Amino acid sequence: MSGARWRFDAIGTRWTIDTDDPLAVDTRAAVTGIIGTFDREWSRFRSDSTVTALACGETTTAPADTAMMLDAYAELDAATGGAVNPLVGDALARRGYDATISLVDSGAAPAPTDWRGIVRHEAGTLRITPPAMLDVGALGKGRLVDLVHGALLTRVSGGIVIDAGGDLAVSGLTQRVALEHPYDTTRAIGVWSVTDAALCASAVNRRAWGAGLHHVLDARTGAPVRRYAATWAVAADAMTADAVATALFFDGGPALAADWGAEWVRMRTDGAIEWSPRSEAELFL
Numbered sequence: 001m002s003g004a005r006w007r008f009d010a011i012g013t014r015w016t017i018d019t020d021d022p023l024a025v026d027t028r029a030a031v032t033g034i035i036g037t038f039d040r041e042w043s044r045f046r047s048d049s050t051v052t053a054l055a056c057g058e059t060t061t062a063p064a065d066t067a068m069m070l071d072a073y074a075e076l077d078a079a080t081g082g083a084v085n086p087l088v089g090d091a092l093a094r095r096g097y098d099a100t101i102s103l104v105d106s107g108a109a110p111a112p113t114d115w116r117g118i119v120r121h122e123a124g125t126l127r128i129t130p131p132a133m134l135d136v137g138a139l140g141k142g143r144l145v146d147l148v149h150g151a152l153l154t155r156v157s158g159g160i161v162i163d164a165g166g167d168l169a170v171s172g173l174t175q176r177v178a179l180e181h182p183y184d185t186t187r188a189i190g191v192w193s194v195t196d197a198a199l200c201a202s203a204v205n206r207r208a209w210g211a212g213l214h215h216v217l218d219a220r221t222g223a224p225v226r227r228y229a230a231t232w233a234v235a236a237d238a239m240t241a242d243a244v245a246t247a248l249f250f251d252g253g254p255a256l257a258a259d260w261g262a263e264w265v266r267m268r269t270d271g272a273i274e275w276s277p278r279s280e281a282e283l284f285l
Contacts, residue, residue, distance in 0.1 A: 003159070010035045011043065011141070013165030017148075020158030027155045031148050038144045041065075042136050044089050045099050052099075054126065055089070055133045062126040065143055070121060072139055072243055077115075079256035080247055085111040085219035087118065089133030094222065095213055103209040108222035137215070141167050142200050142242025149238070166201040169238050170194045179281065182230040182267060189273060190265065190283035198238035202245045203230035204269075216249050225249045229269045232281070235262040 004022040008015050010032075017023070017031070041050045041063040050060050069086075076084040088111040096103040112118055112132060119134070120127050128134070136143075145162055149169040152160050159172035168177060174195040178188040182203040192199060204225070207215040216225045231253075233244035244262040247253035254276065257264050263279045273283060 011039050011144070011164075012045070013141075015165070016161075016163045017152070018159075018161040019152070019156050021156065023152075023156065027152070030151050030155065034147050034151055035144065038065075038140075038147065042134075042140055044093075044133055044135055045101075047099070050126070051089075051134045054128045055131050057128075057131040059125050059127040062121055062124055066121050066126055068239075069136055069139060069143060070119065072239065074116060075256065076138060076243055076247055079252035079259075080250040081252060082113055082220050083218045083250040083252075084138050084246055085113070085115055086134050086136060086138070087111045087115040087128075087132045088217055088219045088222075089135035091217055091219065091222040092135055092137075092215065093133065095217065095224075096209060097207065097215055103213075105210050105213060110222050111219040113220070138246040139239050139243040141165070142198070142238035142240070145169050145198065145238035145242075166203075166206075167198070167238055167242055168194065168200070169198045171196050179232050179265060179283075180230075188284065189267060190281050192232065192234065192265075192281040194234060197234055197236055198241040199232060199234045200238055200241035200245045201230065201232045202242075202249070205229070216246070218250070226269060229267050231264065231266040233257060233262050233264045234279075235260065 003020040006017045043049045044051045053060050073086045091109050091111050094106045094109050096105050145164050145167050161175050162169045174193050177192050177199055179190045181187040181189050182205045204214040214224050228249045231245045231248035233241045235241040244257045247256045248266045263276045265275045265281050267273050
């Protein structure tokens with residue numbers, strides 16, 4: 001879209017926000033504040049975050065997003081047979097994707113399967129017993145995009161496009177989005193036109209290191225997924241699209257997408273491309 005563009009780095013990724021007119025100083029401050037609060041609550045890379053306090057055995061005030069995100073994780077868990085689990089943080093850390101991003105692999109370890117009994121959310125508090133590391137990466141960035149988008153909708157008029165490292169929210173216009181080839185980032189496997197919706201993508205090449213390691217783990221084993229290389233999902237909101245994009249690395253993903261009203265495309269590691277029956281993506285097959 002033509003107009004004003006604001007680019008900045010936050011939560012370890014590049015953000016681009018396009019609007020018809022430049023954002024006012026107080027609007028930018030509001031966006032920065034929303035991102036800062038979410039990061040202080042949910043980042044496992046910060047020593048002062050709520051997530052880190054929980055991993056140290058503390059009982060904390062539950063962030064406002066707690067029930068929404070844990071409920072979504074329960075559905076993700078059920079749909080994928082336990083492959084998606086919010087206590088995968090320690091498994092990711094063991095593989096080298098830890099607070100310091102050491103990239104030193106200490107081997108695979110499964111996440112606790114009974115996380116719903118371990119993560120205790122009650123009376124406005126949150127605790128994890130026994131202590132473990134939460135990781136909301138399956139849907140957290142999408143949720144944050146929704147929060148930023150909601151704030152902008154109350155402050156600006158006209159079209160809005162938010163791109164947070166491949167998680168997008170679009171309103172007031174149609175945005176054509178290239179679906180980046182995971183093995184050749186100079187190419188696209190297709191284009192998806194998004195109107196008043198969100199598109200989220202995930203790929204094994206984006207945070208990869210060592211001998212075939214990357215950030216998408218099967219929580220049941222602590223091993224990286226090997227069957228799919230990239231996923232894309234379009235839904236009414238970014239948290240849903242982000243969660244579906246994660247679920248699509250596993251067999252239960254398409255059924256969950258249908259239940260949640262999301263459309264999708266995914267690419268296998270052998271190069272084959274699959275898509276949902278009502279997907280409107282223009283694929284270069």
